[in-house]
Amino acid sequence: MSSLLRWLGAALLLAGAAFLLSDYHNDVYRKLLLWVTLALSYNFLFGICGQIAFSHFAFYGIGAYSVVIFLFQFHLPFPLAILLGIALCILFALAVAIPSARLEGFYLALATLALAQLFIVVLNEGGAVTGGPGGLANYKLPEFLGTRIRGPWYTAVIVLLLLGTLAVLWRLDRSWFGRACRAVRDNPEVAAAMGVDVARTKVTAFTLTSALAGIAGMVYAFVDNTVNPPIFGxxxxxxxxxxxxxxxxxxxxxxxxxxxxxxxxxxxxxxxxxxxxxxxxxxxxxxxxxxxxxxxxxxxxxxxxxx
Amino acid sequence: MQDFLELTVSAAASGCIYGLIALAYLLMIRPTGIINFAVGEWAMVGAFGGYLLLSKFEWPYPLGMAAVLVFMLVIGWLTERIAVRPLVERGAPLLAPILALLGMLVVFREAISVSFAPDPHPVPYALGIQRQSFFIIAVTSVVFIGVWLFFERTIAGKSFEAVAIHRRAAALMGINLSRVTALSFAAGAGAAGLAGLLVSPNVSAHYLMGVPLAIQGFTALVIGGVGRVEGALLGGLLLAFAEQLTVRYAPIPAGYAQGVPLLLLMLFLLLRPTGLLRAK
Amino acid sequence: MPSAAILEVRGLTKRFGGLTAVSSLGFEVREGEILGMIGPNGAGKSTTFNLIAGTYAATQGEVRFAGEQILGLPPHRIAARGVMRTFQHNRPFGGMPVIDNVLVGAHTRFASGLWAVVGGRALREETQRRKRAAELIEFVGLGELPHADVATLSFGQGRLLEIARALAGEPRLLLFDEPAAGLTLAECERLAGIIRGIAARGIAVLLIEHDMHFLLPLAQRVAVLNFGVKIADGLPEQIRNHPAVLEAYLGSHAAA
Incomplete structure (x- = not known):
C-alpha cells in the first residue's frame, strides 16, 4: 500500500509541477520527461541486459510516425492506430533481433546501426506518406470524450508515461526475467547452464524495450504536433x-x-x-x-x- | 555493354573501399576481440586529411597520400593508447573498450565538425576522374597482398595469428600483447584512413560520411567471414555489386540502396553466420 | 535395492580434430547415488562433464536422462530437465547479491509468464521462491549472507554459492566439477557433508574429482578414466587397490 502511495505522490508532484511552469518551460519539461522515459527503457536493454543497440530512437520514430500516419492518412480509430503502431515496433524489433541476437558478439549493435540509418532514409524519401524531410504537421490529438487534452494536462500524460514505463521496468527487473537479463550480461555461458535461454532473453529484452520506445514516440507525436526525421536519427x-x-x-x-x-x-x-x-x-x-x-x-x- | 562495363568497374571500386574498411575491423577484432565502431570516423579523418594536404595546401599526391597514411597510423596508435589500453590492462570486460571507442567516434566526428564548415570539402583525384576507380582497385590490391603476405609469410604475422587464437597462450609464448594490440589499431586506422582518402574524390569529405562506411564495412566483414583476410575483400565486392545492381535495376529511390547492407547482414547472420570463407 | 538409473551414458565419444578425448564411455548414475569419477589431468573427465551438460557436442554416443536422450540439446534445455551443475572455478554473477544468484538457478522453475510479471500477479511466486532460495542458502551454510555482494565472498563461500544456485534448479541430477579444488581441509569436510545431504534427498550426484582422498570416502561407486577410456569401476575400496588404477593414476602422480 505504501508503495502505491509513493507512486501516487510522485505522479502528483511531477504532474503538478507542469501547472506552475510557463509555456516555454513546460515544453522543456516535457522533453526532459520524454528523455528520461527513453533512458529508462534503454537502460534496461543496455545496462541490465548488456546489449548495445542504436535503434531506440528509430523505434521512438516508428511509434510517432505510425500513429500519425494511421490516424490522419488512413483515418483509423485511435485505439487501433496505437495497437498497430505497437505491433509494427514489435515486428521490426523481432526481424532485427532474431538473426543478430542469437549469435555471440556485437551483431545487434551493427544491425541496429544499419536499421537506424535506413529509417532516416525511408523518412526522407517516403514522399507523401512520411512527408519527406519536412515531416508531417498540422494535425491534432483526437478528442477524447469531447475534450482535447492540452497544455499542462498533456504534460501530465507524459508523467503517466514515464511512471508507467518505470513501473513496468521495475517489475521486470525484480523478476526471473530481470535476473536472467543480468545473468546474460554478466556471463552468458553460466546463464545457459542455469537454464536461461540466452538468445530468447536477448530478443525479448530488445523487443520489449523497443516497444516501450515506440509507445513513448506515440506520446511525443502530440507534443509538438509535428514529426520530422532529424529527431529520430x-x-x-x-x-x-x-x-x-x-x-x-x-x-x-x-x-x-x-x-x-x-x-x-x-x-x-x-x-x-x-x-x-x-x-x-x-x-x-x-x-x-x-x-x-x-x-x-x-x-x-x-x-x-x-x- | 559499355554501360555494364562501367557498372562493373565502379562496383569493384566501391567494393574495394568496403573491403578496406572490413579489413580495418578485422585487423583489430582478430587479436583483441574488440569491434571498433570508429573505423568509419577514421575514414572520415583520412578524407579530411586529403582535403587539407591535397586541396588546400596542394601537396603532390604521393607525398600527401603518404602523409595521410602516417598520420592515420599515429591516430590509430593514439586511440588505442587512450581508449583501449588502460581498460585492457585493468582487465575490464570487453564491452568497456568498445564503449570507449564509441565515445571516441563522437569525439572524432565532433572535432572535425567543429574544425571545418559543415558543407562537403573537395578532395582531388589521384590520376584524374576516369582513372580513380582503377587507382582504388590498384591500391587496395597492394594493401591486401601486403597484409596477406604479412600474415602468411612473416614471423610477426604469425604472432598476430597466435594472439587471435589464444591471448593467454600467446602471452606465455613471449608475444608482447600490448604491442600487438597497438599495432593492430595503428594498421586498422591506416586501412580505414586510406579507404576514406580513396573514396573522398567521389563523395567529398564530409563529417557525416563515417557511419554509412562503418555499416558497409561491417556487412562486408560478415559476408566474407571474420576468419580470413581475403574474406574482407570478397565481402566488400559482393556488397558493392548487390548495391549497384539494386540501384540500377530495382524500381526504388536511390536512397533505399542503403537498405541493401542491412538486408544482406540479416540474411548472412540467419543463413551463414560464419561468412563465405571459414577460418582455417 | 538398486533404484532406477536416472542417467545412462552409452558409447560416448568425443574427438577434437585428431585427438580422442573421450572414447566409448559408458556408465550410469542412480537416484540418490553419489558416483565419483576420477582420473589424472587430461583423462577426459571435464570433457565428459561438458558433454552431459551440453556445453560440447558429442561425436557419437548416447546420454539418456530419465529415459530420454539429451545429447544434442542446448545447455539451457538440459538444465530445464533437471540437470544442474557447479563450476570448478566459481563463476557467480557479479552484478547481483547472493540470493539473486541462487534465484537465477531457479530460473526454469518459475511458472509465471512475462504478462504476470508486468501485471504484478507474479509477486506471490517471487516471494515463495525467494523464501525457498533463502532456505537453500541456509542449507549450504551461507545463512547470514543472503544479501551480501558476491565479490565479498571467500573462495570457499563462493563454492557453497555454486551449490545453492545449482540446487535452486530442483535438479534430479547434480554435476559437481572438482568441488574440492582450492578448498581447505575443514571446508572439504563440510562440503562432503553437504553432498551427502543432497544425495539423501534422492538427488543423483555425479562428482568429478582429482583428489582421491576427498572422493573415496564420499562416493558410493567410482569410475576411473585415463586417456578418455574407463579403465575401472566399482566400490571405492575396490578402486583403492585396483592395479590398473594405481598404475595409471597414482603412477602418473608419482611421476609428476
Missing amino acids: LDNAFLLLFMVIVGGAGRHAGAIIGAALLFLVPFVLSPLIGHHHVLVFGVLVVAAILLQPRGLVGLYDAIRRHP
Missing part, C-alpha cells in the same frame, strides 16, 4: 547511450540522473560553447568509462562508503 541514439553510461548503467537512478544531466547541460553551456556540447559529451563518456565505469551513481556509492 543516430545523434540522439548516441546521446541516449551516453546518458546511461554517465548516469550509471544498470540502475534506474543512473538512467534518470544521466538523462536529466545531459539534457539540461546544453541549456547552461550553449551560451559559453555554442553547439559543441556533443564534443564535450564524447570526452565525458570516454573519461567516465576510464575513471568511473559505474557512472555518477557509482561515484555517489563510492563516496558514501568511504567518506
